[in-house]
Each structure stands twice: as structure tokens, then as C-alpha cells.
Amino acid sequence: MNITVVFFLGLIIALVGVIPPGLLNMTAAKISLKEGYSRGIIFSIGVCVIVFIQTYIASMFARYLSNHQDVVEILQRVAFVLFVLITIYFLLIAKSDIKPDVEPHAKSKHSRFFQGMFLSSINVFPIPYQAYMTITIASFGWFTFDVVSMLTYVTGAAMGTFVMLYVYIFFFDKIKNKKFTSQKNMNYIIGSITGAISIATLCNILMDM
Numbered sequence: 001m002n003i004t005v006v007f008f009l010g011l012i013i014a015l016v017g018v019i020p021p022g023l024l025n026m027t028a029a030k031i032s033l034k035e036g037y038s039r040g041i042i043f044s045i046g047v048c049v050i051v052f053i054q055t056y057i058a059s060m061f062a063r064y065l066s067n068h069q070d071v072v073e074i075l076q077r078v079a080f081v082l083f084v085l086i087t088i089y090f091l092l093i094a095k096s097d098i099k100p101d102v103e104p105h106a107k108s109k110h111s112r113f114f115q116g117m118f119l120s121s122i123n124v125f126p127i128p129y130q131a132y133m134t135i136t137i138a139s140f141g142w143f144t145f146d147v148v149s150m151l152t153y154v155t156g157a158a159m160g161t162f163v164m165l166y167v168y169i170f171f172f173d174k175i176k177n178k179k180f181t182s183q184k185n186m187n188y189i190i191g192s193i194t195g196a197i198s199i200a201t202l203c204n205i206l207m208d209m
Contacts, residue, residue, distance in 0.1 A: 003152045006143060010156025011163070013133050014051065016193055017126065018164040024119055028165045029172035031112065037169060039112050044165040046116025051126060052158040058130035059154060063145040065135060076205055079132050083198040090191035130157065136200065 018025055024047055032040030065075065134153065137143040143153065 003148060006149050006152045007156040007159075009137055009142060010055070010153035011160035013130070013137075014055070014126075014157035014160030015164050017129055018161050019193070021168075022123075024116075024123060025165055025168040027119060028116075029168040032169040033172070035112075040169040041166070043112045043116040044162055044169065046113040046118075047120040047165060048116075048158045048162045050117050050120035051161045052154055054120075054124070054126045055130045055154045055157040056150065058127045059134050059145070059150045061127070062131045062134040062138070063150075065131070066138060066145060073205075075132070075135075076201060080198060080201040080205060083194045083201060087191050087195040087198055090194065091188065126157075 028040045028044050028047070031043050134143060138145065143149060
């Protein structure tokens with residue numbers, strides 16, 4: 001597989017995973033608003049270092065699973081059910097207007113970097129998410145588990161995470177009061193994303209039957 005394609009697959013998949021407002025992107029935005037863009041970028045770099053490691057672990061896990069197809073088939077069905085439930089929740093049930101309010105405490109650039117690493121390390125969602133997505137794109141023939149492809153994908157994932165954090169850092173102050181960033185609309189965005197993943201998963205399951 002062309003490593004450029006693999007890189008952009010990693011970038012897009014990671015970027016999509018960071019679109020919904022959460023602890024990492026909202027903290028990056030808060031830091032940039034209170035202390036300047038450079039501090040927000042330092043924080044984001046710390047986040048991406050851990051994302052790189054987490055995505056590589058996920059790729060290794062996915063490579064192991066790819067050699068045990070029976071386990072993969074079970075996980076695909078479980079993931080399909082989970083994504084459908086998440087889609088239903090965000091599109092039909094979730095209505096609360098939650099506004100994350102993370103108050104930054106650390107002041108030095110070094111502490112911001114390590115704060116980014118710490119907060120990213122306690123956010124373990126990228127590992128199962130990336131493991132599932134790498135298995136999925138591999139099943140479509142878009143990804144292989146050789147060292148070059150894995151490192152290329154992991155680098156793309158780290159870059160995709162940084163791009164979305166960068167967007168939050170530089171544009172959050174301009175869009176925070178817009179309709180687009182309301183919790184209701186963000187719920188619809190998350191639900192649409194998980195719905196698309198559900199459809200892709202269902203197609204993959206049907207193709208394997």
C-alpha cells in the first residue's frame with residue numbers, strides 16, 4: 001500500500017476521533033486563551049507524543065488480532081452493536097448542555113508539555129479505537145501490518161491529532177459562541193460519525209459472511 005495513503009488514513013481517522021469536544025482539545029483551547037498560542041501548542045505536542053505511542057500499541061494489538069480471524073469476527077460484531085448504541089444515544093437521547101471547564105494550573109512550557117503527556121496517557125480511548133480502525137482498513141486492503149506501514153500510520157495519527165488540537169487552539173475563541181459548537185450540534189456530529197462507522201462495520205461483516 002502506498003505509504004502516502006496510509007499516512008493520510010492515519011491522519012483522517014485520528015482527526016475524526018478528536019473532533020468532539022473533550023478533555024484534551026478543550027484544555028488546549030483553554031491554555032491558548034489564557035496563556036497564549038505557544039503554550040497551547042506545547043501542550044498539544046505532549047499529547048501527540050502519547051498518541052503516537054498509544055497508536056503504535058493499538059497497531060501491534062491489531063496485528064496480533066489479524067492472525068486470529070475468529071476473534072476479529074467476534075470483536076467486529078461487538079463493535080457494531082456498541083457503535084449503534086452510541087449513535088442512538090447521541091442522536092436521540094443525549095441533550096444535556098455540558099461545557100467543559102478545565103482550569104489550567106501549570107505555568108511553564110515544560111510543565112505544559114508534561115501536562116499534555118499526562119492527560120493524554122489517562123485517556124485510553126485511542127487504543128481500542130485505533131485497534132479497531134486499523135483492523136477495519138486492513139480488511140479492506142488499505143493497510144498492511146509491516147513495520148513501515150505501521151510507523152507511517154502512527155505518524156499520521158499523531159499528526160491528525162495535532163491538526164485538530166491546532167484548530168481548537170486557533171479558532172475556538174472565534175467559534176465558541178456559534179451554533180456549531182453547541183452541545184446539541186456536537187452530539188449530532190458525534191452520532192453521525194459513529195453512525196458512519198456502524199455502516200462501514202456492517203458492510204464489512206456482510207462481506208465476510
